[in-house]
Amino acid sequence: MSTVSRVLNNRPDVSDDVRRRVLEFVDSCGYIPNNSARDLVRSRSDAIGVVVRGTGNLFFAEMLKTISSLIEKSGHTMVLHFIDSDADEVKAGAILEREKKLIGLIFLGGRYDYTPAELSLIGVPYVCCTYTNRFGSLSEEDYASVSIDDYAAGYSAVEHLISLGHRRIAALVPSLHDSSVSELRYCGYCAALKEHGIEPDRELIAEAGGCFEIPEAYNCMKTLLESGVEFSSVFAASDTVAIGAMKAIEDKGLSIPGDISVIGIDGLVVTEYANPTLTTLVQPAEEMGRQSVEMLLSLLDGVKTTRHLLVKPALRIGASVRKI
Amino acid sequence: MSTVSRVLNNRPDVSDDVRRRVLEFVDSCGYIPNNSARDLVRSRSDAIGVVVRGTGNLFFAEMLKTISSLIEKSGHTMVLHFIDSDADEVKAGAILEREKKLIGLIFLGGRYDYTPAELSLIGVPYVCCTYTNRFGSLSEEDYASVSIDDYAAGYSAVEHLISLGHRRIAALVPSLHDSSVSELRYCGYCAALKEHGIEPDRELIAEAGGCFEIPEAYNCMKTLLESGVEFSSVFAASDTVAIGAMKAIEDKGLSIPGDISVIGIDGLVVTEYANPTLTTLVQPAEEMGRQSVEMLLSLLDGVKTTRHLLVKPALRIGASVRKI
Numbered sequence A, B: 001m002s003t004v005s006r007v008l009n010n011r012p013d014v015s016d017d018v019r020r021r022v023l024e025f026v027d028s029c030g031y032i033p034n035n036s037a038r039d040l041v042r043s044r045s046d047a048i049g050v051v052v053r054g055t056g057n058l059f060f061a062e063m064l065k066t067i068s069s070l071i072e073k074s075g076h077t078m079v080l081h082f083i084d085s086d087a088d089e090v091k092a093g094a095i096l097e098r099e100k101k102l103i104g105l106i107f108l109g110g111r112y113d114y115t116p117a118e119l120s121l122i123g124v125p126y127v128c129c130t131y132t133n134r135f136g137s138l139s140e141e142d143y144a145s146v147s148i149d150d151y152a153a154g155y156s157a158v159e160h161l162i163s164l165g166h167r168r169i170a171a172l173v174p175s176l177h178d179s180s181v182s183e184l185r186y187c188g189y190c191a192a193l194k195e196h197g198i199e200p201d202r203e204l205i206a207e208a209g210g211c212f213e214i215p216e217a218y219n220c221m222k223t224l225l226e227s228g229v230e231f232s233s234v235f236a237a238s239d240t241v242a243i244g245a246m247k248a249i250e251d252k253g254l255s256i257p258g259d260i261s262v263i264g265i266d267g268l269v270v271t272e273y274a275n276p277t278l279t280t281l282v283q284p285a286e287e288m289g290r291q292s293v294e295m296l297l298s299l300l301d302g303v304k305t306t307r308h309l310l311v312k313p314a315l316r317i318g319a320s321v322r323k324i
Helices: A002-008 A016-028 A034-044 A058-073 A089-099 A150-163 A181-195 A214-226 A239-251 A285-300 B002-008 B016-028 B034-044 B058-073 B089-099 B150-163 B181-195 B214-226 B239-251 B285-300
Strands: A031-033 A047-053 A077-083 A104-108 A126-129 A144-147 A169-173 A205-207 A233-236 A261-266 A279-282 A308-310 A314-316 B031-033 B047-053 B077-083 B104-108 B126-129 B144-147 B169-173 B205-207 B233-236 B261-266 B279-282 B308-310 B314-316
Touching (some): A002 A016, A058 A239, A058 A285, A058 B058, A077 A089, A077 B058, A077 B077, A089 A104, A144 A285, A150 A169, A150 A181, A150 A279, A169 A181, A169 A214, A169 A239, A214 A239, A233 A239, A239 A261, B047 B058, B047 B089, B058 B077, B058 B239, B077 B089, B089 B104, B104 B285, B126 B285, B144 B285, B150 B181, B150 B233, B169 B181, B169 B214, B205 B214, B233 B239, B239 B261
Parallel strands (some): A047 A104, A126 A144, A144 A308, A169 A205, A169 A233, A233 A261, A261 A279, B126 B144, B169 B205, B169 B233, B261 B279
Antiparallel strands (some): A031 B031
């Protein structure tokens, strides 16, 4: 027994011949070292979690196929988890990390105001896809992100409307104070107005139930139209918000862009085929998905890459905005 | 060594005392039986694969959140895999099964003409979600499915158009002979016409690149319109096909439903907010996702449940079809 023990514990005081015979014997008994067993288990934990915030988010749905295919190509397993748009993605990610023994995480959508204490729950490398920590207190070195500049996107969209003569521009945003994408795009709206000498009018600003879902945006636009306040165009905080807004405008018997112009942000395929085609700022969804996966893989390899990648949205001119 | 071997191989000719001492010794060496190691690995394999056919399929995107959340609630891990709409889901599923040690599979979309030989590649229980084996040779007992009756759905949609006076009804289908959903819905179209004394006219039937993607449907409708053939309505094989068709009709300067009526199948949220709202047969997506997961879980438990569940689509009256 002591010889067997010496062999199994890799001690040097055994001849090669004895070692070989003992190992062969142990092997023939159907035993493998515990460490190997542990490695076997650990090596199976190749899982990368993807937490998708906002179950009805068509933009994320379009990105998911890119992310999914790249994670798979890299030899990892994707663990997908949908949460509501008002749910806590960090908590969800932390639970998923433990339950599924994740080695990394991609957050598809999230809050912009993380604190270091909050993020200490996450013990693996992660990438914030489509958002940054603009309102938070994370150190730049402590997280990774791939996003557009949402403030600049809101600014550009509204500036496009102003350049075509619009001054009474309504804003349809999920929330004004969510410390998130919605607030950032709204701040861009306000800044563009002010830059062009237009004071933001509270009556023109409507909050759509804290989410980017189409039905909520529809109801919000309906209420704004019924309020009787006058405006020539609408800045919708996303394409899905624009879809809801356009429908409410049409249901009111008004024409787009004849009576009211509408601009969005995201650039969904469906809004390219909407009637009228939506003018919008297109986020490069495929590139963002690809960059997020590549950034995470680099982090997993211990490579220090660009940790905050800002990609540029492109203005897609549709038929939903007119010069006035 | 022979005593150790007898203990490790669970042979009876060892006293309890020796057995205990040998096991304690082996344990102290950090060894565990290979079988346990295998079990350890196997017990971590709680993975259910979901193969999604057609990356741009919005209907599947809507179902995915239901499927994902129910798989998770059941304590399993979902392994998601997107494939192109012309890719082989059985092969993809079989590879995924081996690579990810799946215990079950849900196919979200697939061909209707499986053979037993083909499906023998799949070694775990699986559910065909949104389709059956209508054109195939699987025995009813050998597979499970949750779907609408696609033939009946095509029939109902066209009958709705006929009931409103339409007789020149164009069909926009991905493929006429794909032995799949497209062919089934197309056969329903033909049957409804014939039942009402209308001979299907080959000139009114257009194939859209074998897939349900919006851009392909747009191009197909454009070509049909440019051919100069006359029709008062379009039967679109899916809502995404209808979105593309509607855009092509509008781009041609024609009005919906004034000049041409359009009906779809699926019932996407976006088509409820389209301009005009699409008249369509709504598949109960959430129910179908839920039933698929529950059916698979029952199969995994060895329970013989209803293996082929046919759910009913509901006609959603929009503004895209008019009486003529």
